Amino acid sequence: MRNEPLPPxxxxxxxAGRATFSSREGALDFSxxxxxxxxxxxxxxxxxxxxxxxxxCDFRCNYCMAEEMTFLPRAQxxxxxxxxxVASTFxxxxxxxxRVTGGEPLLRHNVVWLLERIxxxxxxxxxxxxxxxxxxxxxxxxxxxxxxxxxxxxxDTLQPERFRQITRVGDLTKVLRGLDAAQAAGFDRVKINTxxxxxxxxxxxxxxVDFAVGxxxxxxxxxxxxxxxxxxxxDNRFFSSDExxxxxxTRHVLVPxxxxxxxxxxxxxxxxxxxxxxxxxxxxxxxxxxxNRVRITARGxxxxxxxxxxxxxxxxxxxxxxxEQQPLRAAxxxxxxxxxxxxxxxxxMNSPQVVxxxxxxxx
Numbered sequence: 502m503r504n505e506p507l508p509p510x511x512x513x514x515x516x517a518g519r520a521t522f523s524s525r526e527g528a529l530d531f532s533x534x535x536x537x538x539x540x541x542x543x544x545x546x547x548x549x550x551x552x553x554x555x556x557x558c559d560f561r562c563n564y565c566m567a568e569e570m571t572f573l574p575r576a577q578x579x580x581x582x583x584x585x586x587v588a589s590t591f592x593x594x595x596x597x598x599x600r601v602t603g604g605e606p607l608l609r610h611n612v613v614w615l616l617e618r619i620x621x622x623x624x625x626x627x628x629x630x631x632x633x634x635x636x637x638x639x640x641x642x643x644x645x646x647x648x649x650x651x652x653x654x655x656x657d658t659l660q661p662e663r664f665r666q667i668t669r670v671g672d673l674t675k676v677l678r679g680l681d682a683a684q685a686a687g688f689d690r691v692k693i694n695t696x697x698x699x700x701x702x703x704x705x706x707x708x709x710v711d712f713a714v715g716x717x718x719x720x721x722x723x724x725x726x727x728x729x730x731x732x733x734x735x736d737n738r739f740f741s742s743d744e745x746x747x748x749x750x751t752r753h754v755l756v757p758x759x760x761x762x763x764x765x766x767x768x769x770x771x772x773x774x775x776x777x778x779x780x781x782x783x784x785x786x787x788x789x790x791x792x793n794r795v796r797i798t799a800r801g802x803x804x805x806x807x808x809x810x811x812x813x814x815x816x817x818x819x820x821x822x823x824x825e826q827q828p829l830r831a832a833x834x835x836x837x838x839x840x841x842x843x844x845x846x847x848x849x850m851n852s853p854q855v856v857x858x859x860x861x862x863x864x
Contacts, residue, residue, distance in 0.1 A: 539594050539833070541805070541840040548598060549763055549794040550591050554584050554612065555604040556799045560633050561669040562657075564696055564725055568669060577800050581615045583819050587797055588619050590829050597626040598763050601649075604799065607636035613643045620648025627763065629653070631694070635671065637679025641686040651690045651762075652683055653721075658702045659712060667701065684716065690762075692719035692779075697740040706745050707752045714776045721766045721779035726807070742780035749778065764794065783808075789843030795836065803833065805840035813839070 539547040557572050558565075579587070588599050599619055606612055620628045627650055634654040644652065656676060658664050664673040683691050695702070695709055706722065713720040722745050725738065746769070749755060755769040755778060762768075766779030789806075796804045801816030813836040815829065822828040 539591075539596065539837055541837045543840075543842055545790075545792055545840070546595070547793055547795055547805075547837065547840075548596055549600070550588070550596050550598075551600045551602050551794060551796045552584060552588055553602045553604065553797065553799045554579070554581070554606050554615065555609045557608050558603055558605040558633065559608060559635055560605070560671045562655075562667055562696075563669065564667075564698060573800055577816075579799060579801050579816065579819075581609075581611055583801065583816070584615055585618050586819060586829070587801070587815060589622055590826065590833060592622045592624050594830065594833060595624075597624065599625060599628050600764075601628070601630045603632075605633050605635065606630060607632055607640050613640070613647050616644065616647040616649055627651070631655070632679075633668075633671070634676035634679040634683075638675070638682045641679065641682035641688075645686040645688055650688065651692070652688050653692045653694050654680055654683065655696075656680070656693045656709075657695050657698070658705055659708055660705070663702065667698075680716075684718070690719060691716075692721060692762075694721050694723060696723045696725055697742075697745055698725060698738045699740040700738065703740045703745070703748075706748050710749055710753065710771075710776070710778060713778075714771065714774050717775040719777045719779065721781055723781040724783055726783055742782040746780065765792075789841075792840075792843075795840070803836045805836050806843075808843070809839075809841045811839045811841070 541547070555578065561568055561570070592599070601612075601616065601619070603609070609615075616628065616630075619625065628648055629651040630644065630649050631653040632655070634656065637652075637654070641652075654676070657667050659673075661673045664671055664676075680691070680693075693709065693713055697703055697706070710720060722742060724740070724742060746755065753771050756772060758768040758770045758777065760768045760770075760777065762779075764781075765783075766781050768777045768779045770777060792806075796807060797815065798804065801814065801819065803813040803815050805811070805813075813832055815832055818828050818832045
């Protein structure tokens with residue numbers, strides 16, 4: 502497949518206006534990109550997509566979104582059939598792992614229908630999901646039966662009142678019942694994701710690991726990312742992976758592991774325990790040189806880099822060519838050409854250059 506120009510309405514850039522296929526670093530060089538492949542101009546192969554199927558969420562986590570959110574009208578959101586078509590095309594192009602995200606993906610009507618069909622795509626090795634856990638008590642068995650292999654549950658605290666403070670509306674006991682249901686459903690792995698926030702939950706780092714060890718599940722600690730204006734002084738709240746690791750080492754022996762879940766987490770093991778302790782460190786230990794993933798938002802924006810505003814609009818391609826696959830494939834392949842070399846979150850903590858909220862990008 503040749504890298505042919507795309508229509509201007511397919512390319513979106515920063516809020517200042519449209520972007521063309523030239524990057525801040527100069528004209529694109531596709532010399533390292535094999536025809537029809539998902540290899541960017543820096544030689545990185547994309548094998549993993551994070552597909553958001555809704556921007557809606559039943560929580561209002563204060564690091565993720567504003568308290569008063571305006572969600573997308575239905576006509577601007579990918580239909581489930583369009584989500585399946587996007588996933589199928591990426592898998593045809595060599596992607597082997599699909600993570601379904603939101604917002605909260607289990608709020609999407611008929612989500613199990615979509616998961617069943619993604620799981621059956623030839624060439625897909627792994628279907629996983631990230632959820633806030635609020636709906637898991639009801640959905641866990643159906644998700645496992647649909648073919649979801651692993652599930653990540655966002656859990657930032659074990660204290661009910663603090664949980665309500667962080668989520669603004671959430672009920673910790675409901676999430677813990679969802680975690681029980683996920684373990685009972687028999688997923689290959691269950692993992693907790695914890696966003697670290699100084700003076701809010703950093704004092705629970707050890708408690709959360711002990712909780713994970715007690716349940717025989719994994720946990721990943723995530724450095725807060727500057728996405729969207731959440732009205733918070735993020736630089737005062739930043740808590741690094743190194744600080745978390747040092748605190749954990751006062752309680753546990755932690756041994757570095759070469760294991761990978763196919764994403765950005767770097768894992769450590771506690772000898773004699775099943776639990777893996779991961780750290781996702783976009784600030785302190787930038788992992789851009791090995792990035793293998795892209796994100797598709799609920800309205801069909803292909804973001805090759807979480808830390809960039811450059812995107813390819815897939816929704817107009819899908820709707821203009823409902824019976825043709827080639828235009829969608831071309832748009833996706835061209836998206837590899839605007840994948841940035843890396844992000845610079847460290848200089849953006851209080852003045853984020855990425856204006857969209859994390860809930861809009863997909864977890």
